[in-house]
Amino acid sequence: MFSVKWQNGILVTSESASIILDPLKKTPNYDFAFVSHAHMDHTVAFTDPVKIKYSTRETTALYEAVSDRKPRNVVPCLYGKSIPVHDFQLKAVNSGHVFGSAALLLDGDGVTFFYTGDFNFTDSLTQRAISPCDCDVLAIETTYGRPDFVFPNREEVYDSIVQWAATTIMEGHVPCFFVYPVGKAQEITRLFNLYTSIPVVTHPSITKTNRTVNSFGGDLVFYDMAKEGEELLRSKNCVCLFPTSLNLKTVKLVHPDAKVAMVTGWGLRFGKRAADATFVLSSHADYAQLLRFVEECGPKKVYTVHGYAGLFANKLKRMGFDAEPLEH
Template identity: 35%
Template sequence: MMAEGTKAGLSVMWKGGVILEYRDLHIAFDPIIESTKFTHVFVSHAHFDHSRGLSFQGVSRFTTPETKDLIMASRKWNIEKVETLLIGDKVGFDDLEVQAFNSGHILGSCLFRLCTPEGTFVYTGDLNFSKTLITEPAEVAPCDILVIEATFGSPQFSFPSRDVIYKELVNWAIECILEGQVPAFRADAIGNSQELISIFNRFTEIPIVTEPSVTRINRVYESYGFRLNYVPSRSLQGAALLASRKCILIAPKNVDLSYNPTFRTALASGLSMVFGGSGERFPLSDHADFPHLLEYVASVKPKIVYTYHGGRLNETLARLIERRLGIEAKPLPAEPYRV
């Protein structure tokens, strides 16, 4: 049943994904729940919480080649028939056109802009609006309707500059090694891990050892031209380096490293500001922090903003967008809403 004020035409809602309905089209962005109503599925990037839609069968699926390769390296999904779009490519359905733009998050990540006679719509997926060693900032895609993530949609999330974080990471790692311990970083296998490798490759000569799931992702990055210097942990050289305690270990966030007393652990993630358990914490994030979210909204100049993917912060970000930018904003509704 449609919400009050909804009529035939362009509508958007949250229903296990961002769902846009336009005439006979039901387009799902990063869905986590299958539906026979979907006519097309678009996946913004390879992180698991956004990419499940590529495993859905019986529906046309679209993503970037990089995202497809990252998923094939990390999961056993049947995605051979997934259609790929390069950044900048367009695909059309009747009088609706979808274009992919760089979202600045990880390799192959994109935001999608839909153009229709009734207006333009942008879905950001996960967004980073600052330059890193391995990504360019998200592209500004002007639109009428903006659906933006709210992962860090509160003023409490204001990250230090990349230069400051890089310096702190390097200094801490050197300190660990001088004290006879292995600096062991836990980070997302896709994205943050490759940025960590790039940091230490550029600013130090310390050998990097990577756990298997990180190594598999590294090889995809290398296939797209990234130069990463690292040693697999399960190789003889990797084992020797770890035994020498003169290296850095990079492992996924979900790996328990407490089994080895020579490891001194650290979490490298924007979420380290609120989570992380024991060990050091470095807010190395592949998401936009609160100031950058506002900056992106201001750059896009939408008529209305819908916030999503931030839990309780959806409401916080929407309220502050209205207060600080004077742009109408609200959490993405769970029923079709005429836009």
């Protein structure tokens, strides 16, 4: 009997096997796991040395770059290629979120189940948007599942970022962007590579992830701040990328010429905070995109997870869907 429930992650069970999707904590009761992408809140399954994990090669490589750990027993998934696992057919498809990210199509017990993982429903400079998929059961992330999360036009945000950086350099400061090393770092690097001649200097943690992307055929151009980027940083004719894990005020103390910018969808909610600028650029779908995505998948049953899962499930119910949040 096919079932979906929350058990520190999404646990999908069929007649003969169970698969856990992106568990947040270690959890013993499953046969194998799926890791959708390399953001740390989704990679806990990689820390289990024994159980079989399914993930893309790109995600596994990024995890190794970020954590300095090599996960064991990982079966690589190729986008669009089905893998038989017990009585399931498992297929990873592009989710549009970050490099290597995958949604999961799972066929088992005559049910087509689709798990989005974190996803984006619009093209970016580095990722293609996710494609909707006809399914019986949809498990969808609802990080921005509230009506006031309406993201601005991406091209206009790109334009504002470049304008701000150019002005900041002209004023004698170094434009510094605080970004996730996986995802936004590649998008901002590519933005400046494509549309400007301003060199991109990277914190070592971002140097590692950018290099990993290039090892799969990427063409990102950047300079590590501890090596060749040091001179560029001194010249102040560059942009600089720092990981969001660093403290913004500390960076300003170390680099007094820095002007700092946040680049995140959450900018809609928190404004500038301690930053000099905030740009609303997200790797997730916004509210309208989430709704459109569900409609285009046409599922009989929807499970919502993360963020505004309850609120979004209620909205879907009012639209006539059988929807419920998966409890954390």
